[in-house]
Amino acid sequence: MSAATTRSRTPRTPDRLCAEAVELARAAAEEAAAPGIVGEHVSVVAEGDRVVTHFFECREPGYRGWRWAVTVTRASRAKLVTLDETVLLPGPDALLAPEWVPWSERLRPGDMGPGDLLPTDAEDLRLEPGYTGEDAPPPNSVLSEELADLAEAEDAALTDRVVVPERGSIAAVAEELGMRRARVLSRYGLHTAADRWDESYGAKTPMAQAAPASCVSCGFLVKIGGSLGQAFGVCANEFGPADGRLVSLSYGCGGHSEAAVMPKPPRPAPPVLDSMRADEFPLRPTPDEGQIPPPDTTSADLGHS
């Protein structure tokens, strides 16, 4: 019988001899704990007929609110109380570790590092089977489905190349549509991805709200194919906030190619050159050397007068 499994039962009166065996219980708790860790006797609880648990305060700093629980018992018509079990249990206000969460629920975008492997659930709703094999050889064909797969795999291994399906076959069409993979994105996966991208780079973001124009008219937008191309494109403006990201066509930023035209720098006036007159430069200093000669107001640009 364990104290942990019986605490929720209806309280009953503890057996008197077992309830009085506090020192026996304390000695057992001190034997299990480190010296000085067992504190005051807190309470006594009846677990069953002649089965009682004594609780002692735990003084371990890392186990605040925990209690040493020592269960004692005695046989019917016997006066000797014996030890059943000793265990450390959390009290009502004990400091506990957070509830354990599986790694698959703890994982967040950006948690993966180089070399990490992220297994995908076989029932992952974001994926669905790709090429269905509708044009596989009929059952009575000389080349059964298993043999065809085997031959194809061996051929690929020997030649070290990707097997190209026969032109015009369903496999060729599936290849062209990008469906010839074990699994492809499901409708659910597509919608959740679109919602996620729209949240980060969509019309409701503050950047888009303040943008002078939307991505749909921006020269930096790279169009993409498929159904997603109707709502998204890739931004290729290295100075924009979404360079290399999938952006909603209704997103936008101040880096829009046509939003603001760079003003042309002002052209300086052509230099004025008087090439018709000779300037005089005296070889010797003039008597009033040291004084700055007055400007020559008679000089004129003949080409512009």
Ligand code: SF4
């Ligand atoms: S530069 Fe701005 S407006 Fe142009 S595609 Fe990128 S995010 Fe959209």
